[in-house]
Amino acid sequence: DTAVSQTPKYLVTQMGNDKSIKCEQNLGHDTMYWYKQDSKKFLKIMFSYNNKELIINETVPNRFSPKSPDKAHLNLHINSLELGDSAVYFCASSQEPSLETQYFGPGTRLLVL
């Protein structure tokens, strides 16, 4: 009964490839987020969706495209992967965008070779 789950847990791929990371939450939350954690552990928000609508879009390259098929899912698609995309990507959810506690998924470690 995992609250926020992500697949895959690890992803190793070549530069130039396109890949997707999936996130699902079973908490009944309305808001979901994607964060990127770099090699220095710095955690920065990328996107936020509330009820399937994009509400936060930080200065992220347009190679990154989030998709929310329903409010329990927020997937992240990355086109033309670059070396600098190597990071840990965390999905999170909260009840409202105005922020109750955010619950984080286990992370997806992406390594671009």
Added chain:
Amino acid sequence: AQSVSQHNHHVILSEAASLELGCNYSYGGTVNLFWYVQYPGQHLQLLLKYFSGDPLVKGIKGFEAEFIKSKFSFNLRKPSVQWSDTAEYFCAVKDTDKLIFGTGTRLQVFP
């Protein structure tokens, strides 16, 4: 926009030592503040949060934090650390609809 500073990048302690990790945010008004912990290889978990009320907040695992408005600070404390507290600790502040995280403090506790 808000920003968060964590000045202690790496802290090394022996078991039973007391801990204080610094966190400062950039500007005042109403603030919502959080401390998250990331154990090795795991996801972030909430330790404690401050929204309003008593500025001394108790969290899980014996942690507490004190909100001092005049100092723009929200330092994390624990009177006696354990080896199992070895982890990365992140302070965060709410900025409109998102959380702004500090750069984290790596805590290593040796037996």
